[in-house]
Every structure is written in C-alpha cells, then in structure tokens.
Amino acid sequence: MLGLLLRILPFWVREPLLIAVGSVLGVRLMYLAVRDHDRGVAGFGVVFLVFTAIRVYAVIRALRARRNPSPTTSAGWAAVDAAAQPQEQAQTQTQAKAQAKAQAATGPRPSPGTSEKEHNAWGQAIAAVAVFGALGAVLWVGPRFMPSDYNAPQPASCSDGAHDKLPKAYKGTPRPVTGEELCKALHRPDLARLLGTPGETATDVSSSNNTAPLTGEKVAQPEAEVTFDTYTVNVSATYDELSIDQYVKLMKFGDETDVKTLKVLGRPAVLSSDHTMKIEINLGGGRSSGPVEQGPLARTLSVALDRKDRGGYCDITVWSKSGALPNDGVLLSIAEKVLPGIPERPVR
Secondary structure (H helix, E strand, O other): OHHHHHHHOOHHHHHHHHHHHHHHHHHHHHHHHHHHOOHHHHHHHHHHHHHHHHHHHHHHHHHHHHHOOOHHHHHHHHHHHHHHHHHHHHHHHHHHHHHHHHHHHHOOOOOOOOOHHHHHHHHHHHHHHHHHHHHHHHHHHHHHHOOOOOOOOOOOOOOOOOOOOOOHHHHOOOOOOOHHHHHHHHOOOOHHHHOOOOOOOOOEEEEEEEEOOOOOOOOEEEEEEEEOOOOEEEEEEEOOOOOHHHHHHHHOOOOOEEEEEEEEOOEEEEEEEEEEEEOOOOOOOOOOOOOOEEEEEEEEEEEEOOOOOOOOEEEEEEEOOOOOOOOHHHHHHHHHHHHHHOOOOOOO
C-alpha cells in the first residue's frame, strides 16, 4: 500500500516526503544508538541518512534542471515558435491594443518563466514538508512525555495461571491459605511505601504451596515473596501445633538474637533476628559450587494464627543484600496489612 502511494504521488510531493521521513528516522536511530551503545541500531540509522542524502541530491538536480534548461530543449522550442510565428503574427497585431488595455486594468501578467504548474509543485512540496515535519516532531518528542507501554518494564505480579495440585496437607478442615492468596495479601500497591522506599517497584514476585520440613508433608506451609531493589519481604504461614509461647522458649536454644515479645492485632507475636543462608550454585564455566555460607541478617515477626495462640503462626521476614534492615515499626505496619488476608485459625 505504501509503495503504491509513493508511485502515485507527484515528484515534488514524494521526494520531500521521503526526505522528511528518512531524516527523522535516521536522526532518531542515531540518537538511540549513541544512548544505548548499540551498533546494530547505528547501522540502520546510517542507512536512513544515506538514503535521505540521495533523495536530497535528486531534488537538487531537478531544481537545477528547472532553472537552467538544456540547449537542445531551448532550440526545439525556438523551432516550434518560428513555425508558428507567421500564423500568429496577424492575430498578434490585431489583439495588441486589446491586450494593452487589459493589462492596464488587471495588472502585469506573470512572466513566461513562471508557470502555474511550477507554483503548484512548490506549494505541494512545502505542504508535504510541513505536515511530515510536524509528524516527525511528534515522533521525536512524544516518547519523552508519553512513555510507551511496550518499552516500559512491566511490574511483577502474582501468578494467575493454572494452579498446581495442592498437597494433601492442604485438604484438611479448615483449609489453609494458598501461596497465591498469601501473595495477593503481601503484594500491595503500598508495600514499597511501607518499607520506606516509595519510589521502588517490585522486581520479582513468587509464591509456593510448600509443606513444613521434617513433617512428612503433613503440615502446610505456604509462602510468598516480593523483591525490591532495596529489600526482600517473605511471608509464610505454618499450620502446626506450635504456639508462639512455645516458639519463644525454643529460641533460647537457637541462634536468634534481639528477641522481643509483643502483640499484633490482639495476637501474640515475637520479633527476632537471624542470618540468612548464602548458597552459590555453579551452572558451568569450570568453577565448582561454593559451600553454604552465612548470608545477611534478617528480621522476622512471628504472629499467632489466632488470638488464643492455639498453634500455628505467620512469619513476616525482611532482609537486604547490603545487610541493612528497616526498623521494627515497618514489620508491624506490614503485618497489620497482611494478617487480615489470613483467616484466624478456628477452634479444632
């Protein structure tokens, strides 16, 4: 369709159109190549600029041909004029007076070197350059004010596809929450603001329907995790018989530090700190996988699944690669937003 349109357009419309489009695309591609250091894009930009230069050269030659016609053409027109002169001489003499009066009334006639067709060609050319120049300016400036959805990175979201079959531990009564339900409760629009980094967007979101380790897949332990540039937040719910009071007693035999008991939304809770694990897995390249090492410090808020602390708890853990941690108020704020999405464990 575009090729047919270009063949139908007159020369003085088609060529300025090609020059305008080629120059805009060429300059834009060269700008992107310099910004992104992309040689492939630079090659395409050079092609468009060379194509535009060829069209400019063709237009310049056409303009010179109009201004300075060749001698052969001038001689041919002179011969035609000489043959037609005897027949027109009589008419010219009889109409001289009438033409003089008409010229005096209407003004001087345009010179023979400036025809109406030439005026129309120049007008069409100027109009084409103006229209497509405006379009080029919109294409150039538009992305700065109207970001493209295609180029913009898409925010991470919880999976909404087909669900895996839940383990048998999830079929009890009442059924525990799933990893996807935890993800929806955690991945809130205001989560980055709660973490104290309102300008950040989640880079990764995941969830799983796990079971607690060392339980023979009899205890459901769904979890969800949201990662930002600064912090990572993990939420898990463990549906066992361990109460927060018993959990606090077990901490005395573990490596947890800075233990602090409190209540969150009327439920018993405990704050503690512990180091994450760092595992290096080599997928090739001649180097062996590294041993399990101690990772950065993480801060965890464990909250009972019901107000009477009859067993089961929810862990909200925050850590960062740099080892920096937010204050405990951040964990409490996140818990107050997430816990309403986890139903309290009813009486068994």
